[in-house]
Amino acid sequence: MDIAKYIDHTLLKSSATKKEIKNLCEEAIKYKFFSVCVNSFFVPYAKQLLKDSDVKVCATIGFPLGAVRTETKVFETKMAIDQGAEEIDMVLQVGMLKSNDFEMVYEDIKAVKACMGNVPLKVIFEISELSDFQIMKATQLSIKAKADFIKTSTGFSASGATIEAVTLMKKTAEGKAKVKASGGIRDLETALQFIEAGANRIGTSSGVAIVEANNAQH
Template sequence: MELNRYIDHTLLKASATEAQILQLCDEAIKYNFYSVCVNSSYVAIAKEALGRSNVKICTVVGFPLGAMSTEAKIFEAKKAIEQGASEIDMVMNIGRLKSKNHVAVLKDISDVKRSIGLIPLKVILEISELSKNEIVKACEICVDAKADFIKTSTGFSKSGATLTAVKIMKKTVRDHLKIKASGGISDAETALKYIEVGVHRIGSSSGVAMMTSQTSDSTY
């Protein structure tokens, strides 16, 4: 198992500079990560920096709150794809979910998915804001909306991924959706634990540290 191919090498902080985005891309090429994950304004820079490498570009939409209009999310997603994004991570409207306005949550996700076609859509649940029952309902909605992945966290809330939440997510979606764990995963040992319970992708800004700690291991 190649850990590097599970990693979305991530830099989403507001203070990220263009030079840091370029460094992120260089690291992704060096370690052959699955993708870089950047804010949408940096997609074009990442596209140029990655050149003909097989590293994909993931970008975030409605980030980090998820509370903007569906139309705004669609515009941001489509513009990012035009500029080179190959995957979209959108934030669920958590307030609508907690209001039990499940129809609105479903429409928000399904409209974005419909607008981007075959481009993979990951829906960020922000598990630190949700009860167990709300996590289950969020997962069920994502299945109905025909998303491709569910994702634990933005990394900008109270806490990130937990194994307990991922197990709930996996039990709910079974094989209908893939799972991305993100938020607080900073070492290879922890990443492997998530993969063992069924995670398909790891979002982390610590990909290089994971790889350098694995240099003598067959994982990489």
């Protein structure tokens, strides 16, 4: 298994410096990760650093809370894509999902997807805040809005990905959307467990350690 191709090499902390983003991109090139995942501000810089590589640039939208206006998410998405983002990870409106305002949640995702052309969209759920029913509902709404991936977590909440949530998301999606596990995945054993559970992509800041551990076994 080429585990590097599962990994979105991630740096989303608010204090991330240009030097740290440069290091992230250099590691992504060296280890042949699928993408780097950065806050939308850093998209132009990451794109410049990765221009001679196959590594994609993934931008977060409405991050980390998802609690901005849909129009704001759409504007941020359009700008990120214009500046070179090749995938978008948007945060779902968690509060409206928990308010049972499913129409608003659907329209929020739909509006972002509609402005993206063929760029893949991942919708971040924040599973630590949701019941199993809400995870299933978020999956159904994301698929209805034509999202390409559903994603467990921002990494900024109480906890990250769980095997149980990934299994539930995969089952509910019925092959109509892929699953990204993110948050708290720091070693090879854990990453492999999530892939076994059905994750198509792994979001982690520990990609180097995971790939080096995998290489050491082969």
